[in-house]
Amino acid sequence: MTGPRGGMLELAVLGSLHETPLHGYELRKRLNTLLGMFRAFSYGSLYPCLRALLNDGLITEEEPPADTVIGRRSKIVYKLTAEGKERLHELLTQSGPSSWEDESFGIRFAFFGHTEAEVRLRILEGRRSRLEERLDSVRTALARTRERLDSYTLELQRHGLESVEREVRWLNELIDSERRGATAREDPSTTTEPPHVVQDGTKRADTPEADK
Template sequence: MRSKSSVLETAVLGLLNDSPLHGYELRKRLNLVLGSFRALSYGSLYPCLKSLVTRGLIVGAASNEAPPHALSGKRARIVYTLTADGKEHLQSVLASSGPAAWEDDSFDVRFAFFGQTDAETRIRILEGRRSRLNERLENVRDSSARTRERLDEYTLELQRHGLEQVEREVRWLDGLINTERDRRRARTAGVTPGASLTADAQPAAPDQINPYVVDDEGRDTDSKERG
């Protein structure tokens, strides 16, 4: 249950859970998920795959010909597949909903694999991220209130813009959380799913108390060194 599982590892395992892939292809898909759209280097990917093999979470098999959807023989490449251990590990990672799941670096990956994540976990992560962002917003507004006047025009504008981006992300989360709740309600009522992810962000309960469970991943909420 302990193993750190970096963002990259989670992403690799998550993708391989959909279908076996070789490194080169893996990288391309990774770029769509990781950080939005930035190139991950092979210098990170291959050592990561190596390590996963060593730990028995995936296996690599040289596949010379006839890939599933017989395109063309191409060339020898190593197709990686999840092992039973790997699947188990992935499930445990995907089941966690502590701070580690909603911090900047990991949230995106976790969100990208929401399709393989339990509905309650999804909600917990979304709410966790939202309160994390709100907390940050509060900090910035506080410190801004104290130092606003002695900041020049551009610094101020940069701050304003940053704040706005975060506020927008909070509203995005509001919408997603509402959608998830609607779905939950529909599920328990036994109705066919109707809610779409792109539903408008209803104003949501004005004061959402969110007693998120910090059950895993060590790492508690009150770390100093934040403001």
């Protein structure tokens, strides 16, 4: 009812504004830098989202400094409200299937610094089983139709599989790293320190509740 606010943009915006107040243009740049190669939001979604968040009282326009010329209004700087912070915390606590899909995972990961260790682990494992599930289905489909595909299609499959296998290895390292760092100490006061990434080959632990 209140506008476009079910997607990942909400988290992305609230998460960004949590650091410091920003206006739309800057917000977009920050966001797309933050997400690197994973995602790039456009104004076509950003501005409607800002309006909806404003409308719901999760963000407000920041007061301009008093020395501003009266009739002038150019930048519109947004900042989080108390309700916005609450909502952000709520979003960062969740770890449903919507956290480890392709479009969402990068965003969740980008805010791992503000996410509880337990949630981080669930998301990483969820992402991993999602990918392994996909690997399975593609591999079996490939085995059944092997000789019917032309070389280009085959090459596409091969590259795709390799890429995903690579991401799974990456996730394994991250999960190992999380587990090692997790039980070490319990200090919720400081901003959660990421346990630095170490490498190891194939690790296989069971995963929490795959799909649906």
